[in-house]
Amino acid sequence: xxxxxxxxxxxxxxxxxxxxxxxxxxxxxxxxxxxxxxxxxxxxxxxxxxxxxxxxxxxxxxxxxxxxxxxxxxxxxxxxxxxxxxxxxxxxxxxxxxxxxxxxxxxxxxxxxxxxxxxxxxxxxxx
Amino acid sequence: xxxxxxxxxxxxxxxxxxxxxxxxxxxxxxxxxxxxxxxxxxxxxxxxxxxxxxxxxxxxxxxxxxxxxxxxxxxxxxxxxxxxxxxxxxxxxxxxxxxxxxxxxxxxxxxxxxxxxxxxxxxxxxxxxxxxxxxxxxxxxxxxxxxxxxxxxxxxxxxxxxxxxxxxxxxxxxxxxxxxxxxxxxxxxxxxxxxxxxxxxxxxxxxxxxxxxxxxxxxxxxxxxxxxxxxxxxxxxxxxxxxxxxxxxxxxxxxxxxxxxxxxxxxxxxxxxxxxxxxxxxxxxxxxxxxxxxxxxxxxxxxxxxxxxxxxxxxxxxxxxxxx
Amino acid sequence: xxxxxxxxxxxxxxxxxxxxxxxxxxxxxxxxxxxxxxxxxxxxxxxxxxxxxxxxxxxxxxxxxxxxxxxxxxxxxxxxxxxxxxxxxxxxxxxxxxxxxxxxxxxxxxxxxxxxxxxxxxxxxxxxxxxxxxxxxxxxxxxxxxxxxxxxxxxxxxxxxxxxxxxxxxxxxxxxxxxxxxxxxxxxxxxxxxxxxxxxxxxxxxxxxxxxxxxx
Numbered sequence: 001x002x003x004x005x006x007x008x009x010x011x012x013x014x015x016x017x018x019x020x021x022x023x024x025x026x027x028x029x030x031x032x033x034x035x036x037x038x039x040x041x042x043x044x045x046x047x048x049x050x051x052x053x054x055x056x057x058x059x060x061x062x063x064x065x066x067x068x069x070x071x072x073x074x075x076x077x078x079x080x081x082x083x084x085x086x087x088x089x090x091x092x093x094x095x096x097x098x099x100x101x102x103x104x105x106x107x108x109x110x111x112x113x114x115x116x117x118x119x120x121x122x123x124x125x126x127x
Numbered sequence: 128x129x130x131x132x133x134x135x136x137x138x139x140x141x142x143x144x145x146x147x148x149x150x151x152x153x154x155x156x157x158x159x160x161x162x163x164x165x166x167x168x169x170x171x172x173x174x175x176x177x178x179x180x181x182x183x184x185x186x187x188x189x190x191x192x193x194x195x196x197x198x199x200x201x202x203x204x205x206x207x208x209x210x211x212x213x214x215x216x217x218x219x220x221x222x223x224x225x226x227x228x229x230x231x232x233x234x235x236x237x238x239x240x241x242x243x244x245x246x247x248x249x250x251x252x253x254x255x256x257x258x259x260x261x262x263x264x265x266x267x268x269x270x271x272x273x274x275x276x277x278x279x280x281x282x283x284x285x286x287x288x289x290x291x292x293x294x295x296x297x298x299x300x301x302x303x304x305x306x307x308x309x310x311x312x313x314x315x316x317x318x319x320x321x322x323x324x325x326x327x328x329x330x331x332x333x334x335x336x337x338x339x340x341x342x343x344x345x346x347x348x349x350x351x352x353x354x355x356x357x358x359x360x361x362x363x364x365x366x367x368x369x370x371x372x373x374x375x376x377x378x379x380x381x382x383x384x385x386x387x388x389x390x391x392x393x394x395x396x397x398x399x400x401x402x403x404x405x406x407x408x409x410x411x412x413x414x415x416x417x418x419x420x421x422x423x424x425x426x427x428x429x430x431x432x433x434x435x436x437x438x439x440x441x442x443x444x445x446x447x448x449x450x451x
Numbered sequence: 452x453x454x455x456x457x458x459x460x461x462x463x464x465x466x467x468x469x470x471x472x473x474x475x476x477x478x479x480x481x482x483x484x485x486x487x488x489x490x491x492x493x494x495x496x497x498x499x500x501x502x503x504x505x506x507x508x509x510x511x512x513x514x515x516x517x518x519x520x521x522x523x524x525x526x527x528x529x530x531x532x533x534x535x536x537x538x539x540x541x542x543x544x545x546x547x548x549x550x551x552x553x554x555x556x557x558x559x560x561x562x563x564x565x566x567x568x569x570x571x572x573x574x575x576x577x578x579x580x581x582x583x584x585x586x587x588x589x590x591x592x593x594x595x596x597x598x599x600x601x602x603x604x605x606x607x608x609x610x611x612x613x614x615x616x617x618x619x620x621x622x623x624x625x626x627x628x629x630x631x632x633x634x635x636x637x638x639x640x641x642x643x644x645x646x647x648x649x650x651x652x653x654x655x656x657x658x659x660x661x662x663x664x665x666x667x
Contacts, residue, residue, distance in 0.1 A: 038336040049359035206529045209665040226532025234530045252461045257531035
């Protein structure tokens with residue numbers, strides 16, 4: 001896990017994002033326990049409250065569940081929720097791209113051009 | 128600038144959701160509770176109506192020199208008995224400190240701690256006599272690890288021949304060689320060099336991890352920047368009073384770091400909690416709830432560091448003190 | 452019992468033990484023998500006068516400065532429920548050790564004299580057990596008084612000065628011996644005074660610890 005100290009994104013959020021990605025990608029399996037909040041804090045060299053907040057965020061999103069005395073384990077991910085998660089991420093990423101485009105002074109059309117180009121490149125890679 | 132709301136301890140800590148399941152419920156267990164602590168000095172009074180240490184976390188007591196940190200810690204450790212108020216440890220019904228509680232507390236401090244003529248070896252022997260939960264092998268391993276008596280610890284080295292940094296390490300070794308439930312450390316970072324300060328943070332995290340939520344750390348500092356990466360809960364002390372406290376992540380949502388244009392500085396100043404302005408612009412802390420008053424200005428928002436929050440809070444309260 | 456001894460020993464360094472258990476007795480015995488050659492009966496007297504000097508100076512490495520304002524803030528001891536007891540036990544054991552040292556050194560010396568000469572050493576006129584006990588108790592008492600006073604300062608040269616004063620006091624005591632009639636009665640008085648003085652000394656030290664919980 002890589003954490004950026006000065007990226008403007010709170011550390012707990014970075015942790016939550018990376019764990020979320022791992023869960024959605026299936027790297028963390030259903031029923032698997034996340035590292036203890038204090039163990040993770042020790043390894044990442046951050047405060048316990050930060051790892052706790054990251055876990056609570058994942059819990060609020062329904063990705064993990066807290067078991068009394070044992071820790072946080074990964075929930076079963078149903079395809080509907082997965083889809084929703086991915087959809088949200090696409091929306092967020094596109095909103096970010098639009099914001100950046102605005103700042104750079106690009107038009108909507110130019111943005112769509114870039115999107116088309118990237119999609120084509122991706123298709124080429126896959127074929 | 129509006130007068131800062133003074134919140135009671137309970138209000139600040141429990142205005143959050145309390146019915147969280149599982150591990151998070153531990154957040155609200157207290158390692159230590161104190162009520163109505165008062166102590167008078169020449170021209171100074173320590174007055175703490177309520178104090179709670181969340182169990183399983185590292186709490187920082189932040190304040191300038193002379194704010195009353197050492198006095199408060201001395202009272203909580205039981206080495207200062209002339210005070211008013213009550214303290215309850217580890218959720219016990221009985222108030223006050225006794226031998227069984229002292230056995231579970233590990234304290235380090237800036238005062239005269241060891242007899243200067245004691246050697247590292249004597250500290251080991253005395254520790255064994257003073258505390259039942261002292262482990263000689265852990266002590267030796269720690270002395271070695273921390274490089275106190277030079278490489279291959281020279282146990283005949285006297286305390287008075289140790290540098291401030293090494294003396295601090297010796298205190299840590301003695302305290303960590305015991306099975307304790309609460310560490311009370313008075314300015315542990317001060318005598319240490321940056322590399323060792325880093326290690327201290329690691330040692331604290333390790334201690335908390337070993338405890339799995341049952342061990343707690345309470346340390347004081349006048350420079351929170353060094354210990355920020357290990358701080359879970361912060362208590363800011365100014366002139367003997369607690370002026371702000373909370374879990375760090377919550378404080379970072381309560382206070383926002385705002386940067387803006389010089390032209391807006393005047394207007395912004397009225398809404399900001401604390402501010403510094405120059406010809407190039409202004410920068411300061413704004414309470415989250417006051418952010419809307421800055422609408423329309425060209426500003427960037429950032430998460431403040433605990434250090435920035437602490438400085439802003441202490442400055443604000445110093446000014447109040449001056450006005451009063 | 453074992454813990455009592457341990458809590459005392461824990462304050463002593465290797466050098467201190469070497470000095471007090473080996474070096475001092477050896478040196479004093481040597482001096483005693485030397486004096487005895489030139490001045491029969493004088494050896495024991497010299498030992499009883501010099502022993503407090505040695506005790507007071509060596510104490511600076513043990514409990515030196517333990518009654519100064521700051522020193523008793525010994526916070527490490529105060530964070531333990533057993534800290535106060537530890538100090539008290541150590542102080543009492545030390546005082547008892549001083550008595551034991553006086554007894555052992557002087558008794559052995561006397562024994563050596565007796566075996567060497569075939570008669571009890573003359574001690575300034577009167578001889579016998581009573582005067583031996585007198586010298587032992589005098590020496591011990593002066594040691595107790597001396598260390599009590601010197602512990603209020605943490606500088607070694609204070610101990611030096613006090614030890615000279617102690618020497619004078621001891622010599623006065625020796626002088627008293629010449630005039631004494633009922634030696635055993637005086638011995639008893641000395642013993643009682645010694646115990647009283649010890650109690651005062653230990654109490655003063657422990658009280659310092661207690662007061663530091665409240666002082667500013």
